[in-house]
Amino acid sequence: MKKCSTCKKELVFKTGRTKDNIPYQYYSCTKCGEEFLDMKQLGDVAQKYREYKQMKAKLSTWGSSLGIRIPKELVQKYKLKPNNEVTFIPEEGSIKILV
16 A cells, blocks of 8 residues: 655556547556656656657658658747758657757
8 A cells, every 4th residue: 555755655556638638547546635646647647758759751752852741830839931941860769850
């Protein structure tokens, strides 16, 4: 049985949602109401958040090169305009794009 680190009373298992509506699980103290996440629960929330925030795009052929269409949300967020230059950084298993 898990105990509260503040008041030493029993913790109960609960579920909730983040402000982005991502479900998560946590422990809540029956006396003081303090809420706790263990490392596995925190890792699960972080993974769900990464999946939620992913944006996908298809590659298109442009002449002898490939092009990527940048989703509208990212164009607006980073104030991208035609002819802006970006930097590609190859990483193991991925490519980072710096604007």
